Amino acid sequence: MGDASERAPAAIAQNVIAPAVVAWYREHRRDLPWREPGFPAWGTLVSEFMLQQTPVARVIPRLAEWLDRWPTPGHLAASPAGDAVRAWDRLGYPRRALNLHAAAVAITERHGGRVPPDVDALLELPGVGPYTARAVAVFAYGLRHPVVDTNVRRVLARAVDGAALPGPASTRRDLAAMEALLPDDDADAAVFNAGAMELGAVVCTARSPRCEECPIRSACAWRAAGYPAHEGPRAPVQKRYEGSDRQARGVILGELRRSEVPVPEGALASLWPDAAQFARALAGLERDGLVRAHDDGWVLPD
DNA sequence: CACACGTGGCC
DNA sequence: TGGCCAAGTGT
Numbered sequence: 455m456g457d458a459s460e461r462a463p464a465a466i467a468q469n470v471i472a473p474a475v476v477a478w479y480r481e482h483r484r485d486l487p488w489r490e491p492g493f494p495a496w497g498t499l500v501s502e503f504m505l506q507q508t509p510v511a512r513v514i515p516r517l518a519e520w521l522d523r524w525p526t527p528g529h530l531a532a533s534p535a536g537d538a539v540r541a542w543d544r545l546g547y548p549r550r551a552l553n554l555h556a557a558a559v560a561i562t563e564r565h566g567g568r569v570p571p572d573v574d575a576l577l578e579l580p581g582v583g584p585y586t587a588r589a590v591a592v593f594a595y596g597l598r599h600p601v602v603d604t605n606v607r608r609v610l611a612r613a614v615d616g617a618a619l620p621g622p623a624s625t626r627r628d629l630a631a632m633e634a635l636l637p638d639d640d641a642d643a644a645v646f647n648a649g650a651m652e653l654g655a656v657v658c659t660a661r662s663p664r665c666e667e668c669p670i671r672s673a674c675a676w677r678a679a680g681y682p683a684h685e686g687p688r689a690p691v692q693k694r695y696e697g698s699d700r701q702a703r704g705v706i707l708g709e710l711r712r713s714e715v716p717v718p719e720g721a722l723a724s725l726w727p728d729a730a731q732f733a734r735a736l737a738g739l740e741r742d743g744l745v746r747a748h749d750d751g752w753v754l755p756d
Numbered sequence: 757c758a759c760a761c762g763t764g765g766c767c
Numbered sequence: 768t769g770g771c772c773a774a775g776t777g778t
Contacts, residue, residue: 501774502774502775503775504774505773505774505775506773506774506775506776507772507773507774507775507776508773508774509772509773509774510773510774512773513774546773547775547776549776549777550775550776553776553777580776580777581775581776581777582776583775583776583777584775584776585774585775585776586774586775586776589774601774603774603775604772604773604774604775605773605774606774623775651774654774655773655774659772660771660772660773661771661772689771691770691771692770692771692772694769694770
């Protein structure tokens with residue numbers, strides 16, 4: 455008896471949620487650069503790197519500059535990694551720039567300069583995890599995979615689980631939950647993935663969701679339950695940034711980005727009041743490959 | 757699995 | 768003001 459009673463809810467959800475999200479997306483999608491027809495797979499990969507934890511609005515101008523300067527993986531691979539870190543500017547988490555450069559080198563050396571379409575090959579690239587690999591496979595190549603980001607996790611938590619917010623992320627469970635809703639057709643599946651992300655980004659938002667505008671409100675388990683408040687473990691609160699090691703790293707790297715010549719360690723140290731913390735931050739940057747020791751001080755990597 | 761990892765905008 | 772949040776990944 456398990457089969458029918460367990461499969462039925464998923465089948466119903468797939469028949470209701472996906473078509474509604476797809477129809478809504480076709481009507482309401484934002485015009486974003488990476489959604490333009492003919493946008494290259496390389497552009498998709500670059501945009502996904504930039505979008506890892508950085509808001510869309512801040513990514514758009516940097517992405518355009520980046521692709522103008524490095525229109526293919528080969529172009530980026532031929533530049534020093536430090537140039538990538540500089541061009542990354544203030545997008546945050548600068549090791550993403552380093553990873554993107556390393557990915558460009560790997561693509562050039564192992565994939566003939568073409569961004570690979572398979573999830574497994576993408577996962578082997580530095581800085582590419584479960585989200586980015588599937589996003590590229592789906593949005594750049596139209597393959598059928600579930601794509602789960604923070605927006606999708608929230609939509610699923612509400613619409614399917616009836617919870618205000620997602621619990622702790624579990625890649626395996628989250629992918630299975632999205633897979634259960636995914637249309638069979640490749641193209642429909644890709645649009646549904648994009649639509650679920652878009653829905654979470656503009657309607658089913660973390661704070662003040664606009665449920666009146668939601669295309670799946672009639673199927674939403676959270677709504678049916680009366681919008682219960684979040685219970686259970688809260689996501690770990692981000693540590694204070696002021697005075698943190700992260701801020702110290704940011705100050706050091708900012709100075710090196712700005713300079714075309716090696717910066718003496720003393721000059722860097724003068725930028726941070728706590729000497730021990732400065733030393734820790736600099737050592738961490740060196741360990742991450744974001745800075746390199748030079749005869750006359752410190753520089754960005756080659 | 758928990759935590760480190762930048763930066764800026766919003767309420 | 769200060770906490771929360773943003774198309775995650777690596778360890």
